[in-house]
Amino acid sequence: VEAIKPFFTVVDFESGSFEPADRSERRYLSDLKGFFYFSEELEKAMERDNSLVYEVHRREVPLQAGHLQHCVTLIHPGDVGGEFYMTKGHYHRVTRTAELYLCLCGEGILNMEEPGGAATHIRMRRGVWSYIAPGWAHRTINISRDEKLIFISVWPGDSGYDYRTIAQKGFSNVFVRAENKEFSILRRS
Numbered sequence: 001v002e003a004i005k006p007f008f009t010v011v012d013f014e015s016g017s018f019e020p021a022d023r024s025e026r027r028y029l030s031d032l033k034g035f036f037y038f039s040e041e042l043e044k045a046m047e048r049d050n051s052l053v054y055e056v057h058r059r060e061v062p063l064q065a066g067h068l069q070h071c072v073t074l075i076h077p078g079d080v081g082g083e084f085y086m087t088k089g090h091y092h093r094v095t096r097t098a099e100l101y102l103c104l105c106g107e108g109i110l111n112m113e114e115p116g117g118a119a120t121h122i123r124m125r126r127g128v129w130s131y132i133a134p135g136w137a138h139r140t141i142n143i144s145r146d147e148k149l150i151f152i153s154v155w156p157g158d159s160g161y162d163y164r165t166i167a168q169k170g171f172s173n174v175f176v177r178a179e180n181k182e183f184s185i186l187r188r189s
């Protein structure tokens, strides 16, 4: 395993600031083409204003087994035709690899499913520490109207990403705004 020196990062649980970040990615509505269920609504929203949906700030570590990648993710509040702002979601390319998410702030859903079709979700709120078992695709969703969803993630250095399966098939559970309850689930047929 590649030898590096120990280091630390300072995370602010309220603002999600992550210092120092070695790399930051920002995903706008236009980056999520093919991921939102209501594609016509997405086109309209992109024309109105191509809003920032989520941002990821990470430390760089070697992409190999033995090292642990880690980052903070902030999902802004909003929806596309009722479907909440969310991450693209992915499977790990190396299917034997798990991941941990610790929610720092906000209200959310961790949506997960298996290639065989099994689906489940965990309600994220401050202090909820979720274990994403090996083989499960994972996507996070901000169900708040006005607050950011902020969480930190830790995963094996060699796990890699498979976004294509999600772009092609989507998640079978689609989380949308609802009257008088936190959310409704649409089943993608």
Ligand SMILES: [Fe+2]
Pocket: 090, 091, 092, 099, 138, 155
């Ligand atoms: Fe992951």
